[in-house]
Amino acid sequence: MSERPLVIVAPHPRDLDMIFTLDALSEFRERYELVETTSGEIDALPTDVLARARYLVGQPDISDALLAAMTNLRAIVNVEGNFTDNMPYATCFERGIHVLITSSVFAEPVAEMGLGMALSLHRQIAKADADFRRGEEVWGLDGNGSAQLLTGSRIGIVGFGDLGRCLNRLLAGFRAKVRVYDPWLPASTITDHGAKATALDDILAKSDTVFVTASVTADNQHLFDARAFASMKPGAAFVLLSRAGIVDFDAMREAAASGHIKVATDVFPEEPPAADDPVRSTPNMILSAHRAGALDRVFKRMGDILLDDLELMDAGLPPVRARRAERETVRRMRSKPVSKS
Amino acid sequence: MSERPLVIVAPHPRDLDMIFTLDALSEFRERYELVETTSGEIDALPTDVLARARYLVGQPDISDALLAAMTNLRAIVNVEGNFTDNMPYATCFERGIHVLITSSVFAEPVAEMGLGMALSLHRQIAKADADFRRGEEVWGLDGNGSAQLLTGSRIGIVGFGDLGRCLNRLLAGFRAKVRVYDPWLPASTITDHGAKATALDDILAKSDTVFVTASVTADNQHLFDARAFASMKPGAAFVLLSRAGIVDFDAMREAAASGHIKVATDVFPEEPPAADDPVRSTPNMILSAHRAGALDRVFKRMGDILLDDLELMDAGLPPVRARRAERETVRRMRSKPVSKS
Amino acid sequence: MSERPLVIVAPHPRDLDMIFTLDALSEFRERYELVETTSGEIDALPTDVLARARYLVGQPDISDALLAAMTNLRAIVNVEGNFTDNMPYATCFERGIHVLITSSVFAEPVAEMGLGMALSLHRQIAKADADFRRGEEVWGLDGNGSAQLLTGSRIGIVGFGDLGRCLNRLLAGFRAKVRVYDPWLPASTITDHGAKATALDDILAKSDTVFVTASVTADNQHLFDARAFASMKPGAAFVLLSRAGIVDFDAMREAAASGHIKVATDVFPEEPPAADDPVRSTPNMILSAHRAGALDRVFKRMGDILLDDLELMDAGLPPVRARRAERETVRRMRSKPVSKS
Amino acid sequence: MSERPLVIVAPHPRDLDMIFTLDALSEFRERYELVETTSGEIDALPTDVLARARYLVGQPDISDALLAAMTNLRAIVNVEGNFTDNMPYATCFERGIHVLITSSVFAEPVAEMGLGMALSLHRQIAKADADFRRGEEVWGLDGNGSAQLLTGSRIGIVGFGDLGRCLNRLLAGFRAKVRVYDPWLPASTITDHGAKATALDDILAKSDTVFVTASVTADNQHLFDARAFASMKPGAAFVLLSRAGIVDFDAMREAAASGHIKVATDVFPEEPPAADDPVRSTPNMILSAHRAGALDRVFKRMGDILLDDLELMDAGLPPVRARRAERETVRRMRSKPVSKS
Known part of the structure; x- marks a missing residue:
């Protein structure tokens, strides 16, 4: 019964x-x-x-x-x-x-990871720790050459679903100027969240930090290519949180290797990448093994x-x-x- | 003239x-x-x-x-x-x-570094990057054994001057339960900032993350000793942002080495520590060479x-x-x- | 063409x-x-x-x-x-x-009107102005017998659609304890907005101010009856913003007339009420002629x-x-x- | 002993x-x-x-x-x-x-009264209640001729001590553009509170609502005179919360009487004003008998x-x-x- x-x-x-x-x-x-x-x-x-x-x-x-x-x-x-x-x-x-x-459960852990990666890139937390352990740390001001603050900075978010909105919420205390690109939303919806709807080119050219949270669709494969990375501000941070298909991964890696931008990624075209994949030794990158959401x-x-x-x-x-x-x-x-x- | x-x-x-x-x-x-x-x-x-x-x-x-x-x-x-x-x-x-x-200029950069360190500790951003570069990364869920979210967690702030308040502001988007210990302030001042005045013992026992921002005074040298670290929750993060004198540094290092807690520090009793100082190889720590404020x-x-x-x-x-x-x-x-x- | x-x-x-x-x-x-x-x-x-x-x-x-x-x-x-x-x-x-x-366009104007009514009720803004014009004003402390602050008070919102959420947003600066009753929502959705899902009886018994924003449905006609008003705290404010059908209007009017609670309403069972309708002379009420949204x-x-x-x-x-x-x-x-x- | x-x-x-x-x-x-x-x-x-x-x-x-x-x-x-x-x-x-x-205790009650007055002025809460009681209410859209929303509007605050800051905090949910004039503060302090330091003339010319919270000093007696009121936007609201000495009271009363602006005041040059003082019958005003703080x-x-x-x-x-x-x-x-x- x-x-x-x-x-x-x-x-x-x-x-x-x-x-x-x-x-x-x-x-x-x-x-x-x-x-x-x-x-x-x-x-x-x-x-x-x-x-x-x-x-x-x-x-x-x-x-x-x-x-x-x-x-x-x-x-x-x-x-x-x-x-x-x-x-x-x-x-x-x-x-x-x-x-x-x-899947909305993943928004918080991925957004936190993304923010942690951005702070680590801008302040070289991971690299400085590795240097320190090798006895090669640089002290004080001299160790902060390219350091930037998030507070008051210009932040771009690409994709404004659960994850993008959660990131925007985590940034509330930073008084940053947040710009959002999401072609599935009208500007007014983005404005309602205290951010500014902005064309993708503008976001790339003006942001100190770009977070990519958009799902891969039929329309946005390799949306971020060599030209896109070249258009970013020198020293800006690019944080890839969604899927590897949305970027030209080699172009992204090279943009980091050249020192033009800093990159953090949680995703890779092949997971895991080969043991000798150059990404494993590229400077100016933070590498994470698809761990951002899986808690x-x-x-x-x-x-x-x-x-x-x-x-x-x-x-x-x-x-x-x-x-x-x-x-x-x-x-x-x-x-x-x-x-x- | x-x-x-x-x-x-x-x-x-x-x-x-x-x-x-x-x-x-x-x-x-x-x-x-x-x-x-x-x-x-x-x-x-x-x-x-x-x-x-x-x-x-x-x-x-x-x-x-x-x-x-x-x-x-x-x-x-x-x-x-x-x-x-x-x-x-x-x-x-x-x-x-x-x-x-x-000195209030240092509040923002140090608070951002502190938050970045906390996120890096809880999500192992620095360690996972180092593992990845050595070809030893662990993927997905398996790589997140002790990971914790800041969102909704219990956070303690010790010292509530410019720096402590800035940290509290950066945490606004995390909906965390923030407890503060500052013996120079009445509870009502802390409440006005949306936090809860709490005895130090309670903060240690209950917090998932403890940020130390208090200046060293005649009264608080070695305020954090082996007993204090032992009283913390297993897996909690301890982030030292002010001066080394406020902790028993060896006890702190040992608490990290044992795996009981995770520790990040921007300051050291002697700067730099000796080349063979054990702190340089202690696991569960993030080391920063007095770089948090000096931009x-x-x-x-x-x-x-x-x-x-x-x-x-x-x-x-x-x-x-x-x-x-x-x-x-x-x-x-x-x-x-x-x-x- | x-x-x-x-x-x-x-x-x-x-x-x-x-x-x-x-x-x-x-x-x-x-x-x-x-x-x-x-x-x-x-x-x-x-x-x-x-x-x-x-x-x-x-x-x-x-x-x-x-x-x-x-x-x-x-x-x-x-x-x-x-x-x-x-x-x-x-x-x-x-x-x-x-x-x-x-209809979401009405949320902001109605929420602002509701907040204005609540402040007017608790501080007797409308009544004190009318008294002043008749030369019967009471000065200072003596004129504030039943005055209450919204800041830090207990506020109930019944119905948590566009209007209820907008009200909750307007209350952000008041550091109030906001409780919400909405049988169409799980508690977690309400918690996400920083409020607390609460049974209706509890909201009535504990709130200093109750805002009714729920649409009339087949299930909630006369949800607020004489028993409901009697269960409210003496001196509490009841602000009716949605439709008259949700209340027993006579019972509401009598609860105001007796001095047990204060009431503001933008809606009436018949609009306009008759010239000799007792509501037109009931004390402890603010009357508004279905004007809250129509701008x-x-x-x-x-x-x-x-x-x-x-x-x-x-x-x-x-x-x-x-x-x-x-x-x-x-x-x-x-x-x-x-x-x- | x-x-x-x-x-x-x-x-x-x-x-x-x-x-x-x-x-x-x-x-x-x-x-x-x-x-x-x-x-x-x-x-x-x-x-x-x-x-x-x-x-x-x-x-x-x-x-x-x-x-x-x-x-x-x-x-x-x-x-x-x-x-x-x-x-x-x-x-x-x-x-x-x-x-x-x-005296900081008065900030909250006075700020709430000020906000309540502003909402009442812009939505005619007090006047519409009085009309309703006389059987002369106007329904719906027709009753909202000059109504304005605070949400998204331009708000000026003159004086940014405890009271002005509390008002600014209460306005947090309104997404308003807040401008502040306070000659005792640098622009950066005002910016830190999310508002914009602005010259007084600009505040008068551009604000939909002006709150006066400044204490009377040797320098600001009759700071608001006929010229100041004439420079305000038609239909704007002027809310006087500090002391009468800061305004030319007759000029303020006349600006309301003419319909150019709406005025609320908690203070008067002589308290109480004479029984036949014209202020008692001036339209477009809300009168309060020095009650804003005295709870x-x-x-x-x-x-x-x-x-x-x-x-x-x-x-x-x-x-x-x-x-x-x-x-x-x-x-x-x-x-x-x-x-x-």
């Missing part, structure tokens, strides 16, 4: 222990009848299970037939972090099935979002915490899904 | 080119008749020069006789950064001569403060930008002056 | 001069081919006009047949301010036609939202400034549309 | 019950030996009492002889609200006796400041909460002391 709503669970490459705290998982199990499965096995679930499913948590491949069989489905909740082209989105939209993503405690916030939004939908209300796939944009995304966390 | 007020200038170890921008120095020279001298030679200035001096910019030794000779003096402006016990303060206070210090552009803000406050005093108004020496506390300070920047 | 997208315009009870500035209207006419019509005449438009229409601006009655005829429709933009049950919403959602509302310059912001969102949709992107009707809630609304502004 | 420090108390026109909460007064009595007296009787206190007095709370007349007799005096704490020329300030400064004033709970905060600062001085530290008299400015003040609260 169960009157609890049924949830099909196929969270691979996550698992439930990863995306829920112990308490939240207990609540999840208490509130719902869970049917745990995988992408390969979901089609084989009994018809009545499919028919009773109110929610699907995960990002398995979904065929037209499978979607048709889930006659009571209210929402599909992606807990990986990127929408992929593996389900009949049009039918979901027609039927009013919410397709949700919990234990961060993944567990996905479960909190899930519980909040499922509760709203149980009450016949729309979800408010997860981000919804949009008809217009869901198929423009080009991020590769992760195979492991 | 000169009707401009006379200023005696003895800024050593600074010089005027260091503390003024070109434009500000022009304005300074235009507004005032400058008599440039040194600590050793100031006594030998002509009596009428001393008598006409309205301001003294610098921190030379001043005898009772010399002060008596400067009959029209309105202010002594220290541009080094620490009050030292080399002048008859009591007489200054009696006569209403302001003794001013421009070219920061020193030049001293000149701006000077010009602002001298203009006010010229108009018969009190200075507002530089900090004043206080009768009660000026002689409690124990910071060693710097011999070079 | 026209390659401009076609927009059917039926904005009654607004008109285009009301919702656009001169410049914005020029841009609107330049970007689009406008077909201006009315609710009664829209069915009679030529088939090809209906078929070519990309947008419909206004809130006319729409039959199934009419909607079917508009085969290229991307969005219906309501410029009145309330969704009404006069179109086949289900079909809109199926077809992916955005149903949008520009010339505010209506004109609807045109800005329109231009922004139509431009996004022209580019194949989703609208971001207007609020979308939601399948789950659009038919729960119970606000009566206005017949004139 | 008493080892408690001795405090001479002469708070007239306040009394201890007015400036302390019950708990704070208990603490005050516990911590100190109080000798309660009056301005007339203080000279007659026993020599040893005078000699032992560490603090004097109040603003009695003090002769040279009396001050000389108080050989251990550390501070005189004015609890009235204005420095007056009734004591040998020069000697106090020489001896290092702090002369303190607790019970506000006076009691004086006691909190006292307890905090006395505790610091007991510990040999400088006071930080009360404002200190300055040698340069204490005798420039021209406010008349109040005779009653």
Whole structure:
């Protein structure tokens, strides 16, 4: 006997222990009848299970037939972090099935990492520590040749989704002049956040620090090329936080190697890069092995979002915490899904 | 012929080119008749020069006789950064001569460095970069074992002068719970800044990050000893931004070496430490060679403060930008002056 | 010859001069081919006009047949301010036609009016002015019997849509403890705005000021009744900014008349109330004739939202400034549309 | 036997019950030996009492002889609200006796009243309520002819002490462009508070709302005259919060009467004005009978400041909460002391 709503669970490459705290998982199990499965096995679930499913948590491949069989489905909740082209989105939209993503959990950790990288670049925190350990530190003023303050400086943010907005919030205390480029938003939305909508060329030419937070789409592959890096202010910092596809990586590396700009990156075209990849010895760079968002405690916030939004939908209300796939944009995304966390 | 007020200038170890921008120095020279001298030679200035001096910019030794000779003096402006016990303060206070210090310029650069260090400690930015360059990086979640977010965390600030307040301001976007210990301030002043006045023991026991910004005084030498470090939360970060005298440095180093806490420091008991000082190879530390405040552009803000406050005093108004020496506390300070920047 | 997208315009009870500035209207006419019509005449438009229409601006009655005829429709933009049950919403959602509302323009003017009313209630600004004009003013401390500060006080906001959030933003400088009740939102969303999700009973019992900003729905008619007002703190202020249906108006008036609480209202069950309605002479009340949102310059912001969102949709992107009707809630609304502004 | 420090108390026109909460007064009595007296009787206190007095709370007349007799005096704490020329300030400064004033308690209540008045002027809250009660209300848009929003508007603040800064803080949520005129401050201090230092003429010509918070000094009597009011934008609001002496009151009244500007005032040249004073029937004005600061709970905060600062001085530290008299400015003040609260 169960009157609890049924949830099909196929969270691979996550698992439930990863995306829920112990308490939240207990609540999840208490509130719902869970049917745990995988992408390969979901089609084989009994018809009545499919028919009773109110929610699907995960990002398995979904065929037209499978979607048709889930006659009571209210929402599909992606807990990986990127929408992929593996389900009949049009039918979901027609039927009013919410397709949700919990990737907003990554905004805070990635924004903090980005700010930490920018401060480290401008003040040479990482390099000075390495020098000190080799007995080659330079003291006081002499050790601060190219140092810059963020306070009062000109900061560019490219992409103004959850991550860009979180960065903007973290910068609140710095009294900086923040300019934003996001072609999916009108200027007024950016102004509402206390920043200034600005053309990309202008951002590159005028910023002391540029943060790249935009997702890769069909339109912005290699948006940042040699010409873009050359147009930046000497000594400016370029912090790449989203995906490597948005930059010409070699051009970026060379712009750092030449000393023209400073660069920090959390992402690479191939991960890991080869042992002899020149990026590993390029000066004026901070290298991070795709670590910016992947914190234990961060993944567990996905479960909190899930519980909040499922509760709203149980009450016949729309979800408010997860981000919804949009008809217009869901198929423009080009991020590769992760195979492991 | 000169009707401009006379200023005696003895800024050593600074010089005027260091503390003024070109434009500000022009304005300074235009507004005032400058008599440039040194600590050793100031006594030998002509009596009428001393008598006409309205301001003294610098921190030379001043005898009772010399002060008596400067009959029209309105202010002594220290541009080094620490009050030292080399002048008859009591007489200054009696006569209403302001003794001013421009050290507030260091608050922003040191606070930014402190925040950058904290982010680097919690997210291992420096260490991960070094690992990557050696081909030993760890990817994604696996590389984030002890990572913590500042957002929403518990942060302690010890000392709530210009620097502590600036740090608190930089943290505005982090929605952190900020606790402050400053025995020279009532709780209400701290509350006014959105933080919570807290006993030091509590700050140590509860904070995920502790920033030490307090000046060294007669009362707080070795305030942080082995017991203090042991009382901290495992994995917490300790960021030392003021002077080494306030900590038992060996105990701090050992607390990092043991893995109990993470430590960043800009200051050392002896600067530089010996080539074989164990601090140079201690893990879980970020080392910085007294570089947090010493930026070219920061020193030049001293000149701006000077010009602002001298203009006010010229108009018969009190200075507002530089900090004043206080009768009660000026002689409690124990910071060693710097011999070079 | 026209390659401009076609927009059917039926904005009654607004008109285009009301919702656009001169410049914005020029841009609107330049970007689009406008077909201006009315609710009664829209069915009679030529088939090809209906078929070519990309947008419909206004809130006319729409039959199934009419909607079917508009085969290229991307969005219906309501410029009145309330969704009404006069179109086949289900079909809109199926077809992916955005149903949008520009009512967010009212948030700022209504929030400012609400804050002004609260300050006026707590400091008796209106009453003291009237007394002064009659020669009956009371001076200084004696005139401030029940005065309260907002700074540091406990403030309740009921309903946390555009208006409630705007109020919360205006209160930023007051360091108040803001509690919010909104059954359509999880606690975490409220926490994200620096407020605390709280049960309604608690808000009533603990708040020094309660702002009601919630729309009337099927569930909240007469949510505030005699029992609710009795549970409020003596001397608390109750500020009604949304619709009269949410309160038992007589009970509210009596709670003010008795001196138990102070009340401000911008809305009335019948507008205008009768000449001899007791509300007109009730003490401890501020009366406003549905004026909180209806400012010339505010209506004109609807045109800005329109231009922004139509431009996004022209580019194949989703609208971001207007609020979308939601399948789950659009038919729960119970606000009566206005017949004139 | 008493080892408690001795405090001479002469708070007239306040009394201890007015400036302390019950708990704070208990603490005050516990911590100190109080000798309660009056301005007339203080000279007659026993020599040893005078000699032992560490603090004097109040603003009695003090002769040279009396001050000389108080050989251990550390501070005189004015609890009235204005420095007056009734004591040998020069000697106090020489001896290092702090002369303190607790008037910062008035900043919050006066700033809130000022903001409430501005909102009431721009939205006609008081007038519309009066009209409604007479059955002459005008509904909706038609009732909002001259209404303006504060959000995003241009706001001028004249005088940037405790009150002006508190107003600026309350305005934080309004995203307004705040300009400040204060001839006692450098531009940089104003910039630090997020406002813009501006010449007075510019503030008058460009502001939608002007708040006057400056104390009356020898230099600014009738600073706002007919020419100043004529230079304001039509429909702008002028809110007078400090003292009447700073304006040509008749000119201000006439500027309101003519409809050129809107005016709110808490102060009058004679208080109360005559029964037939035309100000009582001037339209476009809000009249308040010197009530902005005089709240019970506000006076009691004086006691909190006292307890905090006395505790610091007991510990040999400088006071930080009360404002200190300055040698340069204490005798420039021209406010008349109040005779009653």
